[in-house]
Amino acid sequence: MTAPPSVRRLAETREILLCCGPGGVGKTTIAASVAVLAATTAPGRVLVLTIDPARRLADALGLKGIGNDVVQIDEETLRAAGVSPRGELWCAMLDMKRSWDDLILRHAPDAKTAERILSNPLYQNITGRFVQSHDYIAMERLHELHSTGEWDLIVVDTPPTRNALDFLDAPARMEEFFSSRLLRWLIAPARGGLLGIAARPFTQIADRILGTQFLEDITDFFLSLQSMYGGFVDRARAVSRLLSDERTSFLVVATPEAAPVREADFFLDELTRRGYEIGALVLNRALPASLALNETEVAAADLAATAPQVAGEVAASLGLDAAAAERVLAATGSAARDWAVVARREAAVRDRLATIAPLVVTIPNFDDEVSDLQGLLALSAHLGAVP
Amino acid sequence: MRWRAEAMPVSSILDRRLLFVTGKGGTGKTTIAAGLAWLLASMGKRVLACEVDAKGDLAATFEAHKVGFEPVQVPGGPSVMSMDTEASLREYLKLQLRIPIIGRIGPLAAAFDFVATAAPGVREILTVGKLCYEVRERTYDAIVVDAAATGHVIGHLTAPQAINDLVKVGLIRSQTDWMLDILNDAATTGVVVVTTPEEMPVLETIELLAEIDDKTQVDVAGIVVNRTLPELFGVRDEGVFAEIAAARPGALAETRFDGVFDAARHATARRRLAAVHVGVLRDAIPEGMPLGFQPYLFTRAEGLRATRQVAASLGAEFA
Numbered sequence: 001m002t003a004p005p006s007v008r009r010l011a012e013t014r015e016i017l018l019c020c021g022p023g024g025v026g027k028t029t030i031a032a033s034v035a036v037l038a039a040t041t042a043p044g045r046v047l048v049l050t051i052d053p054a055r056r057l058a059d060a061l062g063l064k065g066i067g068n069d070v071v072q073i074d075e076e077t078l079r080a081a082g083v084s085p086r087g088e089l090w091c092a093m094l095d096m097k098r099s100w101d102d103l104i105l106r107h108a109p110d111a112k113t114a115e116r117i118l119s120n121p122l123y124q125n126i127t128g129r130f131v132q133s134h135d136y137i138a139m140e141r142l143h144e145l146h147s148t149g150e151w152d153l154i155v156v157d158t159p160p161t162r163n164a165l166d167f168l169d170a171p172a173r174m175e176e177f178f179s180s181r182l183l184r185w186l187i188a189p190a191r192g193g194l195l196g197i198a199a200r201p202f203t204q205i206a207d208r209i210l211g212t213q214f215l216e217d218i219t220d221f222f223l224s225l226q227s228m229y230g231g232f233v234d235r236a237r238a239v240s241r242l243l244s245d246e247r248t249s250f251l252v253v254a255t256p257e258a259a260p261v262r263e264a265d266f267f268l269d270e271l272t273r274r275g276y277e278i279g280a281l282v283l284n285r286a287l288p289a290s291l292a293l294n295e296t297e298v299a300a301a302d303l304a305a306t307a308p309q310v311a312g313e314v315a316a317s318l319g320l321d322a323a324a325a326e327r328v329l330a331a332t333g334s335a336a337r338d339w340a341v342v343a344r345r346e347a348a349v350r351d352r353l354a355t356i357a358p359l360v361v362t363i364p365n366f367d368d369e370v371s372d373l374q375g376l377l378a379l380s381a382h383l384g385a386v387p
Numbered sequence: 388m389r390w391r392a393e394a395m396p397v398s399s400i401l402d403r404r405l406l407f408v409t410g411k412g413g414t415g416k417t418t419i420a421a422g423l424a425w426l427l428a429s430m431g432k433r434v435l436a437c438e439v440d441a442k443g444d445l446a447a448t449f450e451a452h453k454v455g456f457e458p459v460q461v462p463g464g465p466s467v468m469s470m471d472t473e474a475s476l477r478e479y480l481k482l483q484l485r486i487p488i489i490g491r492i493g494p495l496a497a498a499f500d501f502v503a504t505a506a507p508g509v510r511e512i513l514t515v516g517k518l519c520y521e522v523r524e525r526t527y528d529a530i531v532v533d534a535a536a537t538g539h540v541i542g543h544l545t546a547p548q549a550i551n552d553l554v555k556v557g558l559i560r561s562q563t564d565w566m567l568d569i570l571n572d573a574a575t576t577g578v579v580v581v582t583t584p585e586e587m588p589v590l591e592t593i594e595l596l597a598e599i600d601d602k603t604q605v606d607v608a609g610i611v612v613n614r615t616l617p618e619l620f621g622v623r624d625e626g627v628f629a630e631i632a633a634a635r636p637g638a639l640a641e642t643r644f645d646g647v648f649d650a651a652r653h654a655t656a657r658r659r660l661a662a663v664h665v666g667v668l669r670d671a672i673p674e675g676m677p678l679g680f681q682p683y684l685f686t687r688a689e690g691l692r693a694t695r696q697v698a699a700s701l702g703a704e705f706a
Contacts (some may be wrong), residue, residue, distance in 0.1 A: 022413060024587070114438050115420055121553060172608050213559065214553060260413060288653065290645055296645070296647055296650070298643070300646075300647045313636070317636040318636060322628045325627060328631060331620055332619075332628065332631075335654045339653065362425075381634060
C-alpha cells in the first residue's frame with residue numbers, strides 16, 4: 001500500500017526541499033512553514049535556508065538581522081507561539097558578501113592568494129553587484145550546510161532569479177566557466193606562455209574597448225581564482241548530483257493569478273525536462289472555496305435583486321436603518337458576484353495544474369499577512385493536510 | 388545634479404523621455420509599463436516599449452508575437468522590442484567603434500560574455516547604453532522600459548557609474564559620461580515604482596526608494612499602487628454589515644449565503660489591510676511624489692483590452 005503524496009511525507013523522506021517559483025508569491029513564507037511543519041511533526045533537525053537578499057525570513061520568523069550564521073529558534077520561543085516542536089528548528093540566511101569571503105578564505109590555497117582575490121576591485125564588484133553570483137553562492141552554501149550532515153532536512157528558499165531556474169544551472173555554468181578555453185586564453189599572457197599569441201586578437205579589441213588596467217584586473221582575478229578551480233568544479237558537480245537524486249524534491253510555489261501561473265507552468269516543464277523531482281505545487285493565497293460555489297452565486301444574485309425587501313425585514317428585526325441595510329446588502333451581493341468570477345478562475349487553474357503536478361496544495365489567503373510564528377504554524381497546518 | 392530635481396518643477400511622468408518601470412515581482416510592473424506605453428502612444432508620441440528580461444510578457448500585453456531586438460510597431464500603439472545584450476553589443480561595435488569584425492561576432496560575443504560574467508556592469512551597460520542611445524538619437528519621443536525587478540534594477544541604473552569606477556581608460560569609459568547625463572537628468576529620465584497595497588511590496592518599494600537615492604542620481608518619477616480594491620462600504624455602513632453578518636436574520640441564515648458573506652468579509656478585510664499599507668507608503672515617501680492608484684480588475688486582466696483600460700486609468704491619474 002502506498003500512502004497518498006503529501007508535503008508531510010516529502011518532509012519526512014527527503015533531505016532537501018527546494019521551494020521555487022516566481023517572485024511575490026510568498027515563497028519565503030512557504031519555505032519557513034514547511035520547516036515549521038517538519039519540526040512539529042517529526043523529531044529531526046530542520047534547517048530553513050533563505051537566499052533572498054530582501055531578508056524576509058527574518059521578518060517571518062520575527063528575527064532581526066541573523067546574518068550568515070545558522071541560528072536555532074529556541075524551544076521557548078516556539079512554545080510561546082503555540083508551536084509544540086518534536087524536532088529542532090534552525091534558520092540561516094545568505095549574506096552574499098560574507099558567503100563569498102568565507103568561501104575564498106576557506107578554499108584559497110594560501111593566505112596570500114586569498115588576500116589577492118579579496119582585494120581585487122573585480123572581486124568587490126562580483127560579490128556586491130553580480131546577479132548570477134547569488135545563484136552560485138546559494139548552491140555553494142547549500143552544499144556546505146548539507147555536507148555537515150547536521151540536519152535531517154534542509155528547506156531552501158530559492159533566490160529570485162531573472163531567469164526562473166538560473167540557480168540550477170549555476171554550478172554547471174561555474175564549471176563551464178572555469179574549464180573554458182577563454183579563461184585559459186585570457187590568463188595565458190600573464191603566464192607568458194606561447195598561448196599569449198593566441199589571445200592577441202581578443203586582447204587587442206578588448207583593450208580598445210575596456211582599457212589595459214581593467215584587463216589586468218580581470219586577468220589577475222582569474223589567475224588567483226584559478227588556484228581554486230578544482231574545488232569549484234568538484235563542489236559544482238556535487239551540488240548538481242545532490243539536486244537531481246532522490247534526496248531532493250522541488251516545491252513549486254505560485255499564486256492562482258495569470259502571470260505567476262504562467263511562470264509555474266514554465267517551472268514544472270523545466271524541472272521535468274531536467275529530470276528533477278516535482279514534489280508538489282503549492283497554490284498560495286487562494287480565495288475561500290465557498291466563493292466559487294454555484295449556490296453562492298445564485299444566492300448573491302438573489303440578494304442583489306431582492307435587496308429592498310430583504311433589507312426591510314433585516315432592518316426591522318435588527319433595529320437598523322432600512323436604507324443603510326439595503327445599501328449594505330446590495331454591495332454584499334455584488335461583491336460576492338465579483339469575487340465568484342475570480343474564485344472560479346482560480347478553481348479552473350487548480351484543476352488544470354492538478355493534471356500536471358503530482359500534488360497540488362491550496363493555501364487560503366490569510367486576512368493578515370503571515371509575519372510571525374503563529375502565522376507560520378497556521379500555514380503549516382494547511383500544508384500538512386493530507387488530501 | 389540632485390538640486391535640479393528640487394529646484395525645478397517636478398516633471399510629470401508623462402513628460403519624460405525615458406521611464407524605467409520597476410517593482411517587486413508579481414506586482415504587475417509589465418502591465419503598468421504596457422499601459423504607460425499605450426497611453427503615451429495614444430497622446431500622439433512615438434513610443435518604444437522595451438522589455439529587459441526577455442520573457443515575452445510585454446509583447447503579450449499588446450497581443451504582439453514574440454519580439455526581438457528589432458522593434459515591432461503595434462498598430463495604434465508603441466513599438467515593442469526585447470533587450471538582447473549580444474545584439475546590443477553588435478550594434479554598439481558597428482555604430483561606435485566601427486570595428487570591422489561583423490563576420491566574427493560569434494567569438495567576440497563569447498569573449499565579451501566572458502568578460503561580462505567577470506565584470507558586473509558590462510552586461511548592464513549594454514542594456515542601459517542602448518536605451519540611452521535611443522534617447523539621444525531622438526528616434527522616439529518616449530521610451531518605456533519594463534525594467535528588472537526591485538532587487539536587480541539598481542544594477543542597471545548604476546551600470547555607467549560602476550563602469551566609470553572600474554574602467555579607467557578605453558572607449559567604454561568615454562561612453563559613460565553622456566549616458567550619466569541622460570540618466571541623471573530628472574527632466575529626461577525617471578523611475579516608476581509599481582507596488583500593490585500589501586506589506587512586502589510596500590516594504591520593498593520604500594527600500595528601493597532609499598537605495599535609488601543612496602546609490603544613483605536618477606529621479607523617481609512616481610509610484611503606482613496597483614490592484615487597489617474598491618471600497619465596499621462607507622465607514623458607517625461597515626458597522627451595519629458587521630451586525631447583519633453576525634445575526635443573519637430570516638432567509639439570510641440559509642447556508643447558501645455563507646459564501647456571499649465570506650466574499651464580503653474577504654473584500655472588506657483585504658481593503659482594510661490595504662489601507663494600512665498605503666498609509667505606511669504615504670508616510671515614507673517624500674512630499675510631492677506622484678502617487679497613482681490602479682483598480683483591481685475582476686475580469687481577465689490580460690491582453691490589449693486590459694492594456695487599454697490600464698492606459699486610460701493611468702491617464703486619469705497622472706495627466
